[in-house]
Structures are given as structure tokens and as C-alpha cells.
Amino acid sequence: xxxxxxxxxxxxxxxxxxxxxxxxxxxxxxxxxxxxxxxxxxxxxxxxxxxxxxxxxxxxxxxxxxxxxxxxxxxxxxxxxxxxxxxxxxxxxxxxxxxxxxxxxxxxxxxxxxxxxxxxxxxxxxxxxxxxxxxxxxxxxxxxxxxxxxxxxxxxxxxxxxxxxxxxxxxxxxxxxxxxxxxxxxxxxxxxxxxxxxxxxxxxxxxxxxxxxxxxxxxxxxxxxxxxxxxxxxxxxxxxxxxxxxxxxxxxxxxxxxxxxxxxxxxxxxxxxxxxxxxxxxxxxxxxxxxxxxxxxxxxxxxxxxxxxxxxxxxxxxxxxxxxxxxxxxxxxxxxxxxxx
Amino acid sequence: xxxxxxxxxxxxxxxxxxxxxxxxxxxxxxxxxxxxxxxxxxxxxxxxxxxxxxxxxxxxxxxxxxxxxxxxxxxxxxxxxxxxxxxxxxxxxxxxxxxxxxxxxxxxxxxxxxxxxxxxxxxxxxxxxxxxxxxxxxxxxxxxxxxxxxxxxxxxxxxxxxxxxxxxxxxxxxxxxxxxxxxxxxxxxxxxxxxxxxxxxxxxxxxxxxxxxxxxxxxxxxxxxxxxxxxxxxxxxxxxxxxxxxxxxxxxxxxxxxxxxxxxxxxxxxxxxxxxxxxxxxxxxxxxxxxxxxxxxxxxxxxxxxxxxxxxxxxxxxxxxxxxxxxxxxxxxxxxxxxxx
DNA sequence: TTGAAAGCGTTACCAA
DNA sequence: TTGGTAACGCTTTCAA
Numbered sequence: 001x002x003x004x005x006x007x008x009x010x011x012x013x014x015x016x017x018x019x020x021x022x023x024x025x026x027x028x029x030x031x032x033x034x035x036x037x038x039x040x041x042x043x044x045x046x047x048x049x050x051x052x053x054x055x056x057x058x059x060x061x062x063x064x065x066x067x068x069x070x071x072x073x074x075x076x077x078x079x080x081x082x083x084x085x086x087x088x089x090x091x092x093x094x095x096x097x098x099x100x101x102x103x104x105x106x107x108x109x110x111x112x113x114x115x116x117x118x119x120x121x122x123x124x125x126x127x128x129x130x131x132x133x134x135x136x137x138x139x140x141x142x143x144x145x146x147x148x149x150x151x152x153x154x155x156x157x158x159x160x161x162x163x164x165x166x167x168x169x170x171x172x173x174x175x176x177x178x179x180x181x182x183x184x185x186x187x188x189x190x191x192x193x194x195x196x197x198x199x200x201x202x203x204x205x206x207x208x209x210x211x212x213x214x215x216x217x218x219x220x221x222x223x224x225x226x227x228x229x230x231x232x233x234x235x236x237x238x239x240x241x242x243x244x245x246x247x248x249x250x251x252x253x254x255x256x257x258x259x260x261x262x263x264x265x266x267x268x269x270x271x272x273x274x275x276x277x278x279x280x281x282x283x284x285x286x287x288x289x290x291x292x293x294x295x296x297x298x299x300x301x302x303x304x305x306x307x308x309x310x311x312x313x314x315x316x317x318x319x320x321x322x323x324x325x326x327x328x329x330x331x332x333x334x335x336x337x338x339x340x341x
Numbered sequence: 342x343x344x345x346x347x348x349x350x351x352x353x354x355x356x357x358x359x360x361x362x363x364x365x366x367x368x369x370x371x372x373x374x375x376x377x378x379x380x381x382x383x384x385x386x387x388x389x390x391x392x393x394x395x396x397x398x399x400x401x402x403x404x405x406x407x408x409x410x411x412x413x414x415x416x417x418x419x420x421x422x423x424x425x426x427x428x429x430x431x432x433x434x435x436x437x438x439x440x441x442x443x444x445x446x447x448x449x450x451x452x453x454x455x456x457x458x459x460x461x462x463x464x465x466x467x468x469x470x471x472x473x474x475x476x477x478x479x480x481x482x483x484x485x486x487x488x489x490x491x492x493x494x495x496x497x498x499x500x501x502x503x504x505x506x507x508x509x510x511x512x513x514x515x516x517x518x519x520x521x522x523x524x525x526x527x528x529x530x531x532x533x534x535x536x537x538x539x540x541x542x543x544x545x546x547x548x549x550x551x552x553x554x555x556x557x558x559x560x561x562x563x564x565x566x567x568x569x570x571x572x573x574x575x576x577x578x579x580x581x582x583x584x585x586x587x588x589x590x591x592x593x594x595x596x597x598x599x600x601x602x603x604x605x606x607x608x609x610x611x612x613x614x615x616x617x618x619x620x621x622x623x624x625x626x627x628x629x630x631x632x633x634x635x636x637x638x639x640x641x642x643x644x645x646x647x648x649x650x651x652x653x654x655x656x657x658x659x660x661x662x663x664x665x666x667x668x669x670x671x672x673x674x675x676x677x678x679x680x681x682x
Numbered sequence: 683t684t685g686a687a688a689g690c691g692t693t694a695c696c697a698a
Numbered sequence: 699t700t701g702g703t704a705a706c707g708c709t710t711t712c713a714a
Contacts, residue, residue, distance in 0.1 A: 001707060011685045016709055024683065041451040047391030047398065048707035051690050056387055058429060069613055072413030079432045088399060088429035091420045110382040217617055246617050272410055273614035276558050276587050342691060352701045357693055365699060389691035392706050 001044070007036045019044065046086070056114050059089050059299060062104050063119040066093045068216075069243075069271045070288065071119055074141060077292020078117060085300045087114070094120060102126050108136060115299045121184055123147055134310040135302045140295035141286070145185045150302065150310040152295040154286045156186055159317035160193030160238070163266045163284050166319055167236045168201050170327050172264060176208040176234040178223045178244050180215050187211070190240050190268070208234065215240060220247030228255055233263055236325070242267035242274045242283055245324065249279070260326030270320050280322035287315055342385070348377045360385065387427070397455050400430050400640060403445050404460040407434045409557075410584075410612045411629065412460055415482060418633020419458060426641045428455070435461060443467050449477060456640045462525055464488060475651040476643045481636035482627070486526045491643065491651040493636040495627045497527055500658035501534030501579070504607045504625050507660055508577045509542050511668050513605060517549040517575040519564045519585050521556050528552070531581050531609070549575065556581060561588030569596055574604055577666070583608035583615045583622055586665065590620070601667030611661050621663035628656055 005012040010029065018025045018033040036042075050057040059082055063071045075091060082089045090113065092104040105124035107113045114136065116127075121142030127133060128147070139151040167175050177194040180187035191209055198207050210227050212219035220239060227234065228251065239245040245267035249259050257263055259279055267274060270285035294313050302310050321327050346353040351370065359366045359374040377383075391398040400423055404412045416432060423430045431454065433445040446465035448454045455477065457468075462483030468474060469488070480492040508516050518535040521528035532550055539548050551568050553560035561580060568575065569592065580586035586608035590600050598604055600620055608615060611626035635654050643651050662668050 012707085013686075013709075014684060016707095017684090020709085026683065029683085041447070043451050043453045045392065045397075045707050046453070047388045047393075047396075048690090049709080050388030051386065051392050051692085051706090052388075052708045052710090054690070058387070066414070066417045069410070072416075073407070075413075076407045076432060076434075083431050088431060090424050090429055091417065093417075106382070107384075110384050112384045112387070243617075250617075250619070273617070276584075276591075276614070277617070278591070278619050353691085354693080354702075355700060357691095358700090361693085367699065370699085386691050389706090390693080392690090392708085393692040393694090395706070 001042070004033065004036055004040065004042055007040070008033045049086075055303075056112055057087050058113045059087055059115050059117060059296065060104065060107055060113040061089055061091045061117045061119065062094060062101065062124075063091065064094055064096060066091075069273075070141075070269055073288040074119060074292040074295075077289040077294075078140075078296040079292075080289075081293045081296035082300070085296070087300065089296075115303050117295050117299060118142070118144065118149070121145075121186060123149065135306065136299075138295050138299040138302070140291050141288070143185050150298055150312050152291050152298060152313045152315065154291075154317040155314055156189035157193040157196070159284050159286070160190035160240075160268070161197040162193075162317065162319055163268065164194050164197035164238050165201075166282070166321070166327070167238060167264065167266055167325060168197065168203075170236070170264065170325060172236040173201075173203050174206045174235040175203070176206075176210060176227055176237045178220060178227075178237060178239045178248055179209050179211045180240045181213060182211045187240060194238060206234075212240075212244065215244055217243045217247035217250075220244030221251045222247075224248035224251035228252070228257075233257065236264040236266070238266050240268055242269045242271045242277075242281055245281055245283070246277055249277075249324065260324055264326040265324040267324070270318075274320075275322065277324075279324045282322045282325035282327065283320050285318045285320050287318075291315055342383070345374065345377055345381065345383055348381070349374050390427075396644075397453055398428050399454040400428055400456050400458060400637065401445065401448055401454040402430055402432045402458045402460065403435060403442065403465075404432065405435055405437060407432075410614070411482075411610055414629040415460060415633040415636075418630035418635075419481075419637040420633075421630075422634045422637035423641070426637070428641065430637075456644050458636050458640060459483070459485065459490070462486075462527060464490065476647065477640075479636050479640040479643070481632050482629070484526050491639055491653050493632050493639060493654045493656065495632075495658040496655050497530035498534040498537070500625050500627070501531035501581075501609070502538040503534075503658065503660055504609065505535050505538035505579050506542075507623070507662070507668070508579060508605065508607055508666060509538065509544075511577070511605065511666060513577040514542075514544050515547045515576040516544070517547075517551060517568055517578045519561060519568075519578055519580045519589055520550050520552045521581045522554060523552045528581060535579060547575075553581075553585065556585055558584045558588035558591075561585030562592045563588075565589035565592035569593070569598075574598065577605040577607070579607050581609055583610045583612045583618075583624055586622055586624070587618055590618075590665065601665055605667040606665040608665070611659075615661075616663065618665075620665045623663045623666035623668065624661050626659045626661050628659075632656055 001012050005015045018030045079089050094101040101124050105126050108116050116137045118139045123144050137149050139149050143151045179191050210223045212223045245265050252263050267281040267283040270283045274281040274283050346356045359371045420430050435442040442465050446467045449457050457478045459480045464485050478490050480490050484492045520532050551564045553564045586606050608622040608624040611624045615622040615624050
């Protein structure tokens with residue numbers, strides 16, 4: 001920067017102001033400096049800026065399991081925005097281990113990171129009484145129970161109701177629901193969406209919720225086995241995740257039943273392989289990358305403006321009609337694989 | 342740090358040395374300082390350290406396409422190691438756009454990042470004459486042609502030969518190969534592996550390579566269509582990626598042929614959905630996460646030790662036997678989904 | 683509108 | 699073995 005100042009024949013402080021687009025520098029001076037900066041390819045020293053500004057310049061993303069296909073795209077959205085804002089991102093995977101989770105959360109307390117984006121839907125204990133909780137933490141894609149934290153998420157209840165309504169629109173009445181772990185707010189919201197859609201259709205007698213321990217393929221397989229072994233099979237099943245749907249479909253076929261002819265399925269998430277799966281999954285897509293971007297924007301905005309009132313953001317889901325629900329393709333619905341969104 | 346020094350009744354310089362585990366501090370002093378650091382939850386200020394050490398503290402990862410399932414796990418391995426080493430990672434996706442790629446590469450030239458990890462197999466033009474090329478760049482999972490850059494990769498020729506040999510071991514002789522874009526070193530290595538395995542088995546008359554434009558599902562679908570429409574179908578197909586295998590299998594079934602009974606398939610990569618696919622894919626797994634970790638270690642090592650001779654690392658692949666190859670499960674081979682490695 | 687200078691937290695050199 | 703101190707590059711307050 002001293003170099004730039006020399007070339008522009010001004011003081012470093014002027015260069016600094018010019019770069020910050022301060023009104024206390026004439027337009028001509030700014031322009032001259034801007035040109036030199038461009039020519040020299042100068043970039044401000046991140047370390048020096050952070051040192052001066054008393055920020056770590058880092059955001060910590062806490063997610064439950066790196067292996068799950070859902071998260072990477074959210075993370076990439078976060079990275080993208082963070083980078084634009086001059087912050088970097090570090091990732092911590094709890095692997096469902098409490099100790100690891102608390103250790104990660106410590107990083108906010110001791111100032112190693114400026115803020116945390118939670119993808120776990122769970123607030124670490126050590127942060128429960130942290131003063132700046134609303135300014136330094138944002139929950140993305142999984143809301144946190146009990147406590148008010150700004151979040152970015154789809155409306156899970158509405159989204160799942162939309163899934164069920166799509167099955168209803170195919171003429172199915174006996175529709176079961178394979179749900180996520182019953183304590184998670186997300187699972188609860190989806191169960192409510194299911195229940196509401198069924199009730200509104202006057203089908204409350206058909207309501208059947210089979211809760212699983214997790215959202216993975218194996219959980220779906222087991223849940224479907226329980227459903228099939230406990231009486232006459234339902235005509236359709238709404239699953240709380242695509243992975244569950246895949247497991248459940250495998251289960252169903254193992255029993256000699258056809259999908260979607262005997263039992264129709266709808267998943268949730270639109271993970272990248274939902275389209276390649278056989279049968280291709282009808283599902284609800286949430287804008288993963290977008291949620292990551294918005295989450296990072298929200299967090300950084302809160303960090304930079306201590307006086308701003310933290311808010312939450314609800315994003316739109318999208319119904320993706322493919323094969324597993326047994327529908328004729330309706331016009332205007334995309335069925336392309338989820339490349340980005 | 343001044344605070345720590347005060348509590349320990351020493352100078353900040355001593356604290357700094359103690360924290361760096363310098364031999365010029367007595368064990369007792371170190372221990373005393375260590376304790377205080379622990380109690381206070383002190384962490385060194387990243388910005389100050391970077392400022393002082395003249396490093397940006399950032400590694401840039403350049404990858405071709407964030408949507409591809411292969412990369413996120415490599416990136417997470419990189420992040421993990423980088424974090425341990427006190428560096429952060431930023432991610433740039435070229436989306437196959439040259440302009441974007443060159444812009445990203447600029448960041449190394451102007452010092453915004455200390456090093457680059459290339460997952461593209463392609464060295465941006467602007468870096469071609471960069472002096473510190475061997476110290477500041479590492480190629481992971483895709484080697485770079487023409488120019489010597491340290492890399493971390495499996496032995497693609499050997500790995501693909503292993504895939505073909507597995508098909509040979511099932512008794513197939515008429516084995517075709519759906520290959521990646523012919524100019525990529527990776528595709529070439531795999532083609533060589535295929536050719537060698539076939540030749541060594543005395544089956545060179547059966548050699549048939551169908552090159553595709555990319556590694557995705559659609560590319561596999563089209564390549565298989567070309568194969569099927571040009572004469573009697575092969576008995577088995579070795580594909581250069583799992584996604585290609587998925588597309589090719591769909592193509593095959595569309596023609597009324599059974600998999601693996603009429604045509605057997607083997608994929609490559611062991612992406613997370615290879616196990617869930619129907620039929621579950623036999624494939625070659627490369628240790629994605631491990632490669633990311635090693636790549637980051639290698640880069641950071643090179644950055645920190647200007648005098649060290651840059652080296653490359655070859656990691657082991659693993660044959661994963663599942664259903665698509667028509668094999669009886671052989672003992673000792675895992676078929677679990679690729680959760681991590 | 684611009685310049686001068688202090689200070690952010692570290693590290694490394696030199697002195698003791 | 700330890701202490702003192704300059705310097706890293708930036709921002710911001712105060713002065714001009």
C-alpha cells in the first residue's frame with residue numbers, strides 16, 4: 001500500500017480512505033488511485049486488515065456429517081459469499097460427537113472465529129448463555145429448537161404438505177410417512193405438514209407415521225420393512241429424505257412389490273442422485289446453495305452491524321416430479337438433476 | 342498475549358517462544374505458560390501472525406465443477422488439514438470457463454493466497470511461467486500434463502487395469518471401455534490400463550475404446566448408445582467413472598438388455614451413490630478425503646520449507662465388488678457405501 | 683481534502 | 699535462558 005501511495009503521490013492514509021470509498025477523498029484522487037491499484041494488481045493484506053479491525057475474519061460452519069450429500073453444496077454457497085466479503089470459512093464436522101461439537105463451539109468464545117453457521121439444528125451447550133448469540137450465530141437448513149437464533153430455511157411444514165398433496169393429486173389416499181428422528185424440529189415440521197395435508201383431504205384415518213433414527217438409506221430400508229411387516233401396504237409413501245426413499249424403495253422391491261405401480265414414493269431434498277436413481281425420484285428441492293449464500297450474508301451483515309435487528313429468512317422449495325410417484329409428467333415442472341439452483 | 346505474559350510474569354517474547362515450542366525456553370516456563378494459556382482460553386491472533394509472517398494464510402482450491410460429487414470430499418480433506426495448520430481454504434469453481442480460471446489463478450500472483458491446489462488437471466496460463474510453481478501449487482486427483490507439478494493421485498493406469506482384470510476374472514473376454522475426454526492425462530492413463538490388461542490377457546482383438554466428452558451420466562448414456570448401435574454388444578464394459586456407468590446401464594436397459602446378466606459393468610470412483618444404485622456398482626475407490634489431506638500437507642510443507650525438494654505422492658486404490666459386474670461376492674472385499682476414507 | 687502518527691498482536695533479532 | 703524492541707500493513711484519530 002505504501003507502494004501505491006508513492007506512485008499516486010499521496011499518503012497511505014489517503015489510499016486507505018480511497019479504497020474504503022470514503023467521502024473524504026476527491027473523486028479525482030480516488031480514480032487515480034483506483035487505476036494504479038488495478039495496474040499493479042495490488043490487494044490489501046488480509047492479515048493486517050484483520051489485525052487492525054480486531055476480527056478473526058473467519059466463519060465456522062458446524063455440520064453433523066461430512067459424508068452426507070446434502071451439506072457440501074450449502075457449504076459451497078457459504079464459501080462463495082464469505083469470499084466475496086473477504087472472510088474465510090472453516091468447517092467442523094461433529095460426527096454426532098458432543099465433545100467435538102463443544103470444542104468447535106469454543107472457537108467462537110475465544111475469538112478464533114467471528115461467527116458460526118449451524119447446519120446441525122443443535123446449539124452447543126457452551127453457547128447457550130453466550131451474550132452475542134443472535135449476532136454471531138445463524139442456523140441454516142435446520143432450525144434450532146427452544147432458543148431464538150436467526151435462520152435461513154425452507155418452510156418445512158408447507159414443503160412437506162406440498163409433497164403429500166402431490167401424492168393426493170395422483171389419486172392415492174392411503175399414504176404413509178417415513179419421518180426423521182422425532183425430536184428434531186425439522187422432522188416435527190414435516191410430520192405436521194403430512195398430518196395437515198391428510199387431514200385437510202379428509203383422510204385422517206389413513207395417517208401413519210413411521211419415525212426413523214436418521215435420514216440415511218439404511219434408516220429408510222428399516223422403516224419400510226416395519227411398515228410392510230405390520231399389515232397391508234400403503235398405496236404411497238412420503239419420505240423425509242431422498243436417501244430414505246431409496247432405502248425404502250429397495251425394501252419394497254425386495255418384497256416383490258413394484259414401484260411406483262404397487263407403491264408410489266416421494267422423497268425430499270433432491271440430492272444429486274435422485275434423478276439417476278431407478279426409478280427417478282419425485283422429490284422436494286430446497287435451494288441448498290442459495291441457503292448457504294443467504295446464511296453467510298445474514299451472518300456477515302449481523303457481524304458488521306451490531307445495531308441491526310437480526311432477522312430470519314424463509315426460502316422457497318420446489319416440487320420436482322419424476323418417476324417414483326407414478327405421475328404423468330405435468331407441464332412446467334423440471335425433472336433435470338439438481339445441478340445447482 | 343501481553344495478558345498471558347503478565348500472568349506468567351515473563352515477557353511477551355518468551356510467551357511467543359514458548360508457544361512455538363522453542364528450545365530456548367525452559368521446560369518449567371513452558372509448562373507454566375501452557376497452563377495459563379489453557380485456563381484463559383487464549384488463542385493466537387491469526388491476523389497478527391499472518392501479518393508478521395508475510396503470509397496470506399490462505400490456500401485456493403480450484404475445481405472444475407462444484408456439482409460433481411467427486412470433489413466435496415477431497416475439499417473437506419483439504420480443509421481439515423489446512424485448519425490444523427492454521428490456514429484457511431477458499432474454493433474457486435471454474436465451471437469450465439477459462440476467464441474465470443485465469444482470474445482465480447491471479448490470486449496467487451498477487452499474493453492473496455499462498456498456494457493453489459488444482460483439482461482440474463489443468464494449469465492456468467498465467468501460472469505457466471510463475472517462478473515458484475513447484476512450491477506453490479499441488480495437483481490432486483488429476484495430474485497436469487506437460488509440466489512438472491507435485492501431485493497426489495492414485496496410479497490410474499494400474500487402478501484401471503485392476504478394474505479390467507476383475508472383469509477378466511469373471512470370465513468375460515469381450516470387454517469395451519467407455520473412456521473420458523481423450524486429451525486428459527487421467528483418461529489416457531485409464532485407457533492405457535485397459536489396453537494393457539486386455540493385451541496381457543491375449544484379448545487385444547476385443548479392444549474397443551469409446552471416448553466421451555465428459556465423465557457425467559449423460560456422457561455415459563450417449564457412449565453406450567454408440568456402442569450398442571454399432572454392432573453386437575460387448576459382454577462387459579469398464580467405465581471411467583461411476584456416473585458414466587450409471588448412464589450406460591440406463592442405456593443398456595432401455596434396449597431391453599439385462600445388467601449384469603447380458604452386459605456386466607464396472608465403474609470408477611465409488612461415489613456415495615454407487616452402493617445405492619440398482620444394480621449396486623462394482624467400482625474402484627480412490628481415497629478422496631485422504632488425497633485432499635495429503636495434498637494440503639504437501640502444499641503447506643512446500644510453502645514452509647523453501648529448500649525442500651517438492652515430491653509427489655501416489656496413493657492406493659481399492660477394488661469394491663458389488664452387483665454390476667455379475668461377480669459372486671469375493672471374500673474380504675467390502676461393499677459398504679463409501680462413507681469416508 | 684490530505685498528511686502524520688499511533689497502535690493492532692506477533693515474531694525475530696539483538697542484547698543481556 | 700530471557701527481555702526489549704522494531705517491524706509487518708492497515709485504519710483511524712487528530713492536525714493542518
